[in-house]
Amino acid sequence: MFADKMILRIPGPTPIPPRVQTAMNQPMIGHRSGKFSALFARTAERLKPYFGTKQDVYILAGSGTSALEMGVVNTLQPGDEAAVLVSGAFGERFAKICERYGIIAHRVEVPWGKAVTPELIETFLQKKPQIKAVFATYCETSTGVENPIADLAKAIRTHSDALFIVDAVSNLGAVPCEMDAWGVDIVVTGSQKAFMLPTGLAFLAASERAWQVIEQNKSLAFYLDLKAYRKSLAEQTTPYTPAVSLIFGLAEVLDIMEEEGLPAIVKRHELMRDMTRAAMRALNIKLMAEDQYASTTVTSCDPEGTFHAEALRKMLTQQFNITIAGGQQHLKGKIFRIGHMGYCEPLDVLQVISAIELSLHQIGAPVELGAGVKAAQEVLIAHV
Structure with missing residues (x-):
């Protein structure tokens, strides 16, 4: 690293x-x-x-x-x-x-x-x-x-x-x-x-x-x-x-x-949102927002006690130098948030999902390696 x-x-x-x-x-x-x-x-x-x-x-x-x-x-x-x-x-x-x-x-x-x-x-x-x-x-x-x-x-x-x-x-x-x-x-x-x-x-x-x-x-x-x-x-x-x-x-x-054009920018962000949400569902991690109102730029996830959000964030930083966000106010320490906006593309989403899977494994959380990546890839393939 x-x-x-x-x-x-x-x-x-x-x-x-x-x-x-x-x-x-x-x-x-x-x-x-x-x-x-x-x-x-x-x-x-x-x-x-x-x-x-x-x-x-x-x-x-x-x-x-x-x-x-x-x-x-x-x-x-x-x-x-x-x-x-x-x-x-x-x-x-x-x-x-x-x-x-x-x-x-x-x-x-x-x-x-x-x-x-x-x-x-x-x-x-x-x-x-x-x-x-x-x-x-x-x-x-x-x-x-x-x-x-x-x-x-x-x-x-x-x-x-x-x-x-x-x-x-x-x-x-x-x-x-x-x-x-x-x-x-x-x-x-x-x-x-x-x-x-x-x-x-x-x-x-x-x-x-x-x-x-x-x-x-x-x-x-x-x-x-x-x-x-x-x-x-x-x-x-x-x-x-x-x-x-x-x-x-x-x-x-x-x-x-x-150069990219606003319609393409919007589609890229919607794709990254859909890939991230599909991956979290495949990993059995609860999504905070309903599909209808899901943010295009950030996905908030609630482990619901199956693992500690802060342990995941710490492992991502230590092992991969990847930073994701934690919760705020009463959600501090309880949830994690993945940003996918700006200078970010679908391959970056696959990278962070893969690192999340490996980090979950390392902190002893229940995880099927590759499940989240596969789900995100399927969304990407359907889009292409």
Whole structure:
């Protein structure tokens, strides 16, 4: 085993393509130069198809959470009421951000491992017509659930004038997103997931409906004031110092994604999801999410006491230098999560499944060697 050959199979950060690493090593240029302005404006424009929007996409130097906070602080005021759809740890994060700004956050919760249904939000909104915004998580990485954003948007539009704000940090760029067609008002994401970059960039797009609210809203933010980003993007720049090297990398990422094409990217991720789920079933490991709502980018697995999830993770790291994710909050130590997004392809999935089988054998867990790999191969063969 080569010590420097780290294999990341977590829900982010994800592996970085060598082409992108090379692009980020370009000599530094002035962030207020004409050369950078041209690069920045073109790169922001190229992000639009992944959001499914004709609106501008804003790029800020910060983690995905900074964009979540931007979506909150620019649309709501202290004392406003919001509905937060909570199906795991990251839905809860939206609620905490709201509460930090004095916004009344009504949690609409489902058990971890379940998806939020349109019927649930319809019932809630009928009882709470004063709600000004609904927040949801597209892919809840803590549970491996993909919430039905298009259906939720339709339900919200039917029963409310509230803005619909979506955290798509852990799957945008790997799944369909039709922000304009679905009627979603704000979509946010980050750089270190399906966009195959290091952590450090966040992206946000807002609808015309959202902008009508934002323009009238007195933002409590300084760095996260969205109006400042809109003004600067019109001038092909940013209000504050951009992460120049990451923008170099983002331009290269978009080259790679455009070469493959979004429909093919989506199919590749769906295939890797199906291979992973077939393998876990063949190994008699419980899947947390139902097929209908299974995440395209991360699979959450529950050993249900047949072996210790942390023992598996430790063995994978020690023997194969492979990192998979553990559980969060009350699921810490109980489940494991396999990331399959970004710079990842079906052969990588076969690799991690094979290593999981060997690791299960080494920790004394019941396993039929080759069963998971065979099941995943059969899915791959049927796809080819």
